[in-house]
Amino acid sequence: MRKKEMKLIITFHTTADAMAMEKACKEQNVPGRIIPVPRAISAGCGLSWCANLNERDQIKAMMEKNGIQEENMHECLV
Numbered sequence: 001m002r003k004k005e006m007k008l009i010i011t012f013h014t015t016a017d018a019m020a021m022e023k024a025c026k027e028q029n030v031p032g033r034i035i036p037v038p039r040a041i042s043a044g045c046g047l048s049w050c051a052n053l054n055e056r057d058q059i060k061a062m063m064e065k066n067g068i069q070e071e072n073m074h075e076c077l078v
Helices: 015-027 053-066
Strands: 006-011 033-036 047-051 072-077
Touching: 006 053, 015 033, 015 047, 015 053, 047 053
Parallel strands: none
Antiparallel strands: 006 047, 006 072, 033 047
16 A cells, blocks of 8 residues: 655646646646545545645646636645
8 A cells, every 4th residue: 555645736626627737737847647636625626636745836836827727725645
């Protein structure tokens, strides 16, 4: 079993927002990956972006630049 770590979890209102996030991150080499929303979090579309906590500023800047709107940002054991 994999050891759980604290991660940055970004949730979205719609699946389209989550997919736009994945596309923008891949194009700009921003670290992270799409995962199902962890059970501890309630969110709109069921998909979230998971990344290391220390990448929060880089991710927020990329989202603002690309007009991607998050529902919320969480710190969660994943």
